[in-house]
Amino acid sequence: MGWDAWTRGGVEVLPSLYAADFMRLGAQIEALLAAGARVFHFDVGDGHFIPPVTIGPIVLRSIAPAIHAAGGVLDCHLMVDNPEHHFAEIAASGGDTVSFHIEACADPAAAAAHARGLGLVPGLAFSPGTAVADAARAAAAVDFVVCMSIFPGYSGQAFLPDAMERIRELRRLLPTHVPIEVDGGIGAANIAAVCEAGAALLVAGNAVFAEPDPAAAYRALAASAATGVAARR
DSSP: OOHHHHSGGGOEEEEBGGGSOTTSHHHHHHHHHHHTOOEEEEEEEBSSSSSSBOOOHHHHHHHHHHHHHTTOEEEEEEESSSGGGGHHHHHHTTOSEEEEEGGGOSOHHHHHHHHHHTTOEEEEEEOTTSOHHHHHHHGGGSSEEEEESSOTTOTTOOOOTTHHHHHHHHHHHSOTTSOEEEESSOOTTTHHHHHHHTOSEEEESHHHHTSSOHHHHHHHHHHHHHHHHHHHO
């Protein structure tokens, strides 16, 4: 499955399941699939690399069959120490991509090769305290790059003021075929501008799931993101 299939029209909004209502998780996923969502963001936190322990492979296994049956993708973001230790279980549980943090990985090229060997598409994530140029250099071995626009850990944080320029810098430094995913504080007020700055994959948590109608919120965000892509061209 190639990135061109995931970024239909050059952009994709990724509902972040960390922000979902877990009493209604299956119903919310079904509604979002019906609304056109096809890439779902799945955050794994270990309580060490980030303070909270989030969701893990047990939840992934329960939702992967329905998402895959609809032609969807599970984008797994590991906010954990020793991320390579978890790749095999992510793959076995239905993950399609795996992004790991440069701050937690001594050898990104080796980690990417390990992920590919398990059938996962590897991505490199980096936090606001990491220089964009350092992340871009380390990204040579991966298929996409995740630019954190908040400090990783908690859902619902505001988009950091300097994040837009970091996205623009990253877009200048990366090859044009490598998509940028932006994670944190994405919403109706900034999604078009983030796309115009160079992002193709937009992670949206509360902007989808905190709304009364997550499916309608997803559709509105997708329309705004497409407007931002059009302005970039």
